[in-house]
Amino acid sequence: MSGFVVLGTDTDAGKTSFSLLFLTAFSSDFAYWKPVETGASDSEKVRSLVPSAHVFDTLARFQEPVAPLLASRREGRPMPSVAMVAAAIPASTKPLLIETFGGPFSPFDESSLQLDLVKRLNLPAVLVGSSSVGAVGRGVGMLHALEIGGITPAAFVLLGSRDEFAEEQLARHGAGIPVVSLTMPEVTWTAESLLVAVSQQHENLVTLKGRLESRPLDSLRDLPARDARVIWHPYTPLQGADAPLPVVAAEAEFLILADGRRLIDGISSWWTVLHGHAQPEILRAIAQAAGRLDHVQFAGLTHPHAVEVAERLLSFMPWSVGGRVFYSDNGSTAVEVALKMAYQFWCHRGESGRRLFVGFEHGYHGDTFGAMAISRDPVFFGRFEPLLFESRLVPVDANALDEMLTRNAGCVSAVIIEPLVQGAGGMLMHGPETLRDLFDVSRRHGVLFIADEVMTGFGRTGSRFAFEQAGIAPDLVCVAKGLTGGVLPMSATLASPAIVAEFETPDRTRTFFHGHSFTASPIACAAASASLNLLADGSWKAQVDRIRQHFTSQLQPLANRPGVKDVRFRGLIAAIELDAPGGYLSDRGAALRRTCLEHGVMLRPLGNVLYSMPPLCTSNESLERITEAMTMAVMRHT
Numbered sequence: 001m002s003g004f005v006v007l008g009t010d011t012d013a014g015k016t017s018f019s020l021l022f023l024t025a026f027s028s029d030f031a032y033w034k035p036v037e038t039g040a041s042d043s044e045k046v047r048s049l050v051p052s053a054h055v056f057d058t059l060a061r062f063q064e065p066v067a068p069l070l071a072s073r074r075e076g077r078p079m080p081s082v083a084m085v086a087a088a089i090p091a092s093t094k095p096l097l098i099e100t101f102g103g104p105f106s107p108f109d110e111s112s113l114q115l116d117l118v119k120r121l122n123l124p125a126v127l128v129g130s131s132s133v134g135a136v137g138r139g140v141g142m143l144h145a146l147e148i149g150g151i152t153p154a155a156f157v158l159l160g161s162r163d164e165f166a167e168e169q170l171a172r173h174g175a176g177i178p179v180v181s182l183t184m185p186e187v188t189w190t191a192e193s194l195l196v197a198v199s200q201q202h203e204n205l206v207t208l209k210g211r212l213e214s215r216p217l218d219s220l221r222d223l224p225a226r227d228a229r230v231i232w233h234p235y236t237p238l239q240g241a242d243a244p245l246p247v248v249a250a251e252a253e254f255l256i257l258a259d260g261r262r263l264i265d266g267i268s269s270w271w272t273v274l275h276g277h278a279q280p281e282i283l284r285a286i287a288q289a290a291g292r293l294d295h296v297q298f299a300g301l302t303h304p305h306a307v308e309v310a311e312r313l314l315s316f317m318p319w320s321v322g323g324r325v326f327y328s329d330n331g332s333t334a335v336e337v338a339l340k341m342a343y344q345f346w347c348h349r350g351e352s353g354r355r356l357f358v359g360f361e362h363g364y365h366g367d368t369f370g371a372m373a374i375s376r377d378p379v380f381f382g383r384f385e386p387l388l389f390e391s392r393l394v395p396v397d398a399n400a401l402d403e404m405l406t407r408n409a410g411c412v413s414a415v416i417i418e419p420l421v422q423g424a425g426g427m428l429m430h431g432p433e434t435l436r437d438l439f440d441v442s443r444r445h446g447v448l449f450i451a452d453e454v455m456t457g458f459g460r461t462g463s464r465f466a467f468e469q470a471g472i473a474p475d476l477v478c479v480a481k482g483l484t485g486g487v488l489p490m491s492a493t494l495a496s497p498a499i500v501a502e503f504e505t506p507d508r509t510r511t512f513f514h515g516h517s518f519t520a521s522p523i524a525c526a527a528a529s530a531s532l533n534l535l536a537d538g539s540w541k542a543q544v545d546r547i548r549q550h551f552t553s554q555l556q557p558l559a560n561r562p563g564v565k566d567v568r569f570r571g572l573i574a575a576i577e578l579d580a581p582g583g584y585l586s587d588r589g590a591a592l593r594r595t596c597l598e599h600g601v602m603l604r605p606l607g608n609v610l611y612s613m614p615p616l617c618t619s620n621e622s623l624e625r626i627t628e629a630m631t632m633a634v635m636r637h638t
Helices: 015-026 042-049 068-075 082-087 114-121 135-148 164-173 191-200 202-213 223-230 280-292 304-315 331-348 369-373 378-387 398-407 432-444 466-470 497-501 522-535 540-560 588-598 620-636
Strands: 003-008 031-033 036-038 060-062 096-099 125-130 155-159 179-182 247-251 254-257 262-265 324-328 356-360 391-394 412-417 448-452 476-479 491-495 564-570 573-578 609-612
Touching (some): 003 114, 015 042, 015 125, 015 155, 015 202, 060 068, 125 135, 135 155, 155 164, 155 202, 179 202, 280 522, 304 324, 304 491, 324 331, 331 369, 331 491, 391 398, 398 412, 609 620
Parallel strands (some): 003 096, 003 125, 031 096, 036 060, 155 179, 448 476
Antiparallel strands (some): 476 491, 564 573, 573 609
């Protein structure tokens, strides 16, 4: 165990008193560090009253006994950042007892709460509260707030006169967290009185120490081996693949591994995590929704968040009024819904012979059968070719599409494309002009146009939706991944007024018979609503520009390196294609991934294509590490 963090329900909860008791009992096993202090020094108090304890010097000390951020302003000295404190953790041969100040939700620096530091430290936590009147309310409130913030303490310590009722209620309402009562010395605090207090409650202290020692991530050391016996991972062979990395937490752009390493999530966890991991607004929305309405069938019932999200999504569309939103579970199902709607649209018009769909070479729309049929990648879906319905694939070229639609006049239901960026096909890119030409050809032939914005939606390409850059109005739009900020599975198919009109009839035989048990999950809709709120002020555009400019300046020079076939950018996406055989099956992919991991960056190359698509929150420092890792990987493997 590398230590634990002491938190308080509030400013005067007794964190230092607890630290004195614990260190008196276990000074040979633990060292003490309080990173930031104001007023009288708690570090000096520990040195004085527990002379056998090893006490590390504080990182930042302010004279005035007020909140550290306020003290720093008054003294004209900056507070150290969360990153600075995390980097300054003493190199101790003993586990550290790290004492915080105030409460977990106290301001830390100008942009962070102390909770952000606690999450960054990624250590077990002990929550200390006074046993005085109000202990239950304070304790339960803080435990629930910490839970929403992603922290589950190893134990709750009630400090002061023992209150068995408070113990009982905290144990009942505190999410199963063990409650330990400790009393303080009955006389003036001295080293001797502390020893007496410790001897009188030695059993409780040992129980607490055992609880802390059972909390470390040591229990996860065998997780890869256990995983190998029971898990079948996506897009991964059952033999020969690298062992999966055990992830125990995530925040902002970081994935935290069981061994304490912090990897930069350079691909937004498969293109889903839009704003960053553990985004507070989204987590709060989920917690509030879960406590109010966990689930309800969506056939014949509705709820506020579902309506709110649909209204917001439709407000982004180029249709004035009359569109509808059909919810489903993931990108593949959003595409399946679009395909079924498109075909049924023609059936309602008496043209049931329009059974053909047209996709584009290197396109990828998901792994369900309809999605496979319009993608037809031989590596992903070749085995299932006999089971797929008929479709046609053409290059991303207006003339090729025009020729195909001319040859199949009256037979085509819809054209479907990933606008501007073909993701799984290798981050292949085309311009808004090309997209506009493809749309115009479809319109000229009277064929429906489906925009698969599962990956490209919500700002990834520099506009809210990629199709906006071409100034077109698709008939159907599929969204997923970033819809909930990447926190929960949810998707939607947006239908234009023209599509909706063919279904607006009391004739029940024309019903769109499709649905999922978790359609419009109230909790997922709450997450989506919070995510859309975060996009409302448009600040995401500056973040995309910042990321794009960094990628372009740092990675474009690689285009001139031998062995590099192409370097391309779109929005916050950067892709480097190596001139290597094998495409998606190229051995270069695993080698590139390993090199990036050595540099603390998690990327998942598409065979010979190394790419990054980080969350909007990614810091400049992390962007620098991503481009350094990508550059080193390319240099090593070309």
